[in-house]
Each structure stands twice: as C-alpha cells, then as structure tokens.
Amino acid sequence: MNISSENNATQCQPQQLHVAIPVLLAIFSMGGFIFNSISLWIFWFVIKRWNSGIMLQFNLALADAIILPVCPLMVTYFSLGNHWPFGEFLCQVQVFLLSTHLYGSIYFLMLISVHRYQAIVHYSSRSLWRKKSFLKKLALVVWVLLFLQGLPLFFYLKTSVSGKSVKCLSIHQSEMIYLYLILGIILAVCCFLLPFMVSLTSYVMLGMHVAKINQASLQGRVMKTRSIQMVTVALVIFAICFAPLHVFRTVGTIVKYYRMSCELLRHIEMGYYISLVLTMMNCCLDPFIYNFANEKFHKSFSHALRKWSTSA
Numbered sequence: 001m002n003i004s005s006e007n008n009a010t011q012c013q014p015q016q017l018h019v020a021i022p023v024l025l026a027i028f029s030m031g032g033f034i035f036n037s038i039s040l041w042i043f044w045f046v047i048k049r050w051n052s053g054i055m056l057q058f059n060l061a062l063a064d065a066i067i068l069p070v071c072p073l074m075v076t077y078f079s080l081g082n083h084w085p086f087g088e089f090l091c092q093v094q095v096f097l098l099s100t101h102l103y104g105s106i107y108f109l110m111l112i113s114v115h116r117y118q119a120i121v122h123y124s125s126r127s128l129w130r131k132k133s134f135l136k137k138l139a140l141v142v143w144v145l146l147f148l149q150g151l152p153l154f155f156y157l158k159t160s161v162s163g164k165s166v167k168c169l170s171i172h173q174s175e176m177i178y179l180y181l182i183l184g185i186i187l188a189v190c191c192f193l194l195p196f197m198v199s200l201t202s203y204v205m206l207g208m209h210v211a212k213i214n215q216a217s218l219q220g221r222v223m224k225t226r227s228i229q230m231v232t233v234a235l236v237i238f239a240i241c242f243a244p245l246h247v248f249r250t251v252g253t254i255v256k257y258y259r260m261s262c263e264l265l266r267h268i269e270m271g272y273y274i275s276l277v278l279t280m281m282n283c284c285l286d287p288f289i290y291n292f293a294n295e296k297f298h299k300s301f302s303h304a305l306r307k308w309s310t311s312a
Contacts, residue, residue, distance in 0.1 A: 012172070012256075012262040012265050013172075014081075014162065014172045014269075015266050017078055024277050025071070029071035032283025033068050033071075035283065035286075036061055036068070038287070039286075040062075040065060042297055042301060042304070046300045047297065047300075050132070052119075052132050054297075056108060056135060056139065057294070059104075059139045060104075060109065060112065060286055063101055063107075063108055063146075064286055065283075067097050067098060067101035068283075069097070073094060082165060084166045088159045092157070094169070095153050095154060095168070096154040098169070099149060100147075101279075103187075104146050105282055108142065109195075109199060115129050116227070117202040117205055120210065120223065121209045152183075160176070171253065171265075171269060177256050180249075181254065188246040188250050207227075210223065210224045211224075229292045230289055230292040230293055233288045233289055236285065237282045241280075241281050241282040244271070244274075245279055248275050249275075251268055252265065
C-alpha cells in the first residue's frame with residue numbers, strides 16, 4: 001500500500017446519511033411495534049393453551065419486542081447525522097439490546113425451523129421437541145446465552161468522540177476497529193452462519209417431505225401450503241434482514257482496519273446503514289410465521305388487523 005493511499009484512508013470522515021435512513025427506520029419500528037403488540041396480545045390473552053410450537057413463537061416475539069424501546073434513540077441518532085446525545089450508558093444499553101434482538105431472532109428462528117421439521121416429518125415419533133418442559137429449558141438456555149453474549153458488547157463498545165460528534169457503534173470509532181473486526185467475524189460465523197445453516201438444512205428436508213404429501217385431502221393441501229409459506233418467509237428474513245448486515249459489517253471493518261480507500265469505505269458504510277435498517281423488518285415479517293404455523297393465531301391476527309385498519 002502506498003503512502004498517499006494510507007494518508008487518505010486515515011482521513012476518512014463519516015458521510016452524511018440520506019434522510020431516507022431514519023425515515024425508513026421509524027416506519028419499520030412503528031410497524032414492528034404494531035405487529036408485535038398484536039402478536040404478544042394474542043399469545044398472552046387469546047391462545048389459552050400453548051403447545052411447544054407456540055412457546056417458541058412467543059419467545060421469538062419477545063426477542064423482536066426487546067429492541068423497540070431504543071428505536072426512537074436510533075432514529076434520533078441517524079437524524080442528527082450520527083451524533084449520539086444520550087450519554088454513554090444508553091449507548092451501551094442500545095448495543096446490548098441490538099445484540100439480544102438480532103441474535104435472539106436468529107436463534108429462535110433456528111429452533112422454530114428444527115421444531116417444524118420434527119413436528120411434520122417425525123410427527124408420529126416421541127421426540128423431546130414435542131415436550132413443553134424441554135422447550136422451556138431450551139428457551140431459558142437461549143436467553144442466558146443472549147445475556148452472556150451481550151455483556152462483553154455492553155462493557156466494551158462505548159461512545160467515542162470523532163470530530164464534533166459523539167459516535168455510538170460506529171465504524172469510525174478508530175480506537176475500537178480491531179475489536180469490531182474480531183467481534184464481527186466471530187458473530188458472523190458462530191452466531192449467524194451456523195444457525196442459518198441449521199435452519200436451511202431443516203427447511204430443505206422439510207421441503208423434500210412436504211413435496212411428497214398427498215394433496216387429495218384438504219388437510220394435506222393445507223399442511224403443504226402453510227409449510228411452503230413458512231419456509232419462504234423464514235428464508236426471506238434470513239436473506240434480507242440478517243445476511244446483509246453481517247456481510248457489510250465484516251467487510252467494512254476489514255476495509256477500515258487495513259486502511260483501504262475512503263470511497264470504498266463510504267459505499268460499504270452506506271450499505272451497512274441500509275442493512276441495519278432492514279434488520280427491523282423482521283419485526284414486521286415474523287408474525288407471518290406465526291400465521292402460517294397456527295390456525296388460531298391466524299384468525300385472531302387477521303381479525304385484529306381488520307379491526308385496527310377500520311378504526312384507523
């Protein structure tokens with residue numbers, strides 16, 4: 001690398017974000033608030049008897065809802081041109097809740113995919129995946145893992161001053177770039193790629209099974225249609241909401257750490273912010289998974305949406 005390239009890289013400055021970034025984040029946050037409020041209300045007050053599948057879906061809804069309290073802070077942060085005026089502690093809280101939401105959604109989607117495969121393909125066998133007591137313990141293990149996973153991020157990823165603005169979880173926090181690089185690679189491989197591969201394998205085997213289902217009966221047609229819909233939504237969530245963030249975050253930290261060109265960093269940085277906004281879409285898409293997996297939820301959710309749209 002030549003000297004001029006190195007000097008240019010060290011002078012890379014944060015770019016001005018397009019107004020669409022905070023606007024879209026606000027829209028997805030509001031949608032997530034509405035959909036998750038309805039979902040949690042249905043789970044808690046409408047569905048009286050939970051089976052093992054509903055238990056996992058409820059935990060996914062909790063993982064989605066946990067990010068909503070800090071969404072207004074994120075919208076304000078982006079609206080102020082990446083300036084964090086809320087102090088270091090709230091920055092740490094935001095980082096912790098972002099991690100818990102993102103990886104909670106990934107882990108519980110993985111568990112739902114495995115459970116769906118077991119429930120349909122091996123419905124006649126006695127499996128731990130059909131026992132609520134086992135899944136309660138498994139969900140508790142996931143929440144403990146999420147807490148332990150988020151603690152290092154809470155303590156180490158703090159605010160820093162860059163120019164005249166305060167940064168929170170920004171690629172331009174140069175003093176933390178090595179930490180961002182290591183954490184980004186670990187999270188991308190262990191906490192995203194591995195759960196995604198488990199989910200993909202489960203859905204591929206489920207798809208191979210439902211393709212053989214006899215559609216002569218109404219029950220067979222409904223099971224096949226809903227399974228295909230559920231698989232499609234889950235894979236869309238992984239592809240749109242989770243994969244781009246891990247790609248842009250990892251590549252961005254590599255470009256920043258090795259001091260490559262500022263122009264390349266600006267493009268990746270914009271992609272990172274767009275992908276960060278897209279992670280909020282899963283809060284709006286996850287209720288469709290509950291819809292396809294549970295008839296009672298489907299009826300209650302459709303009724304609630306019709307009632308809300310009529311009153312609005």
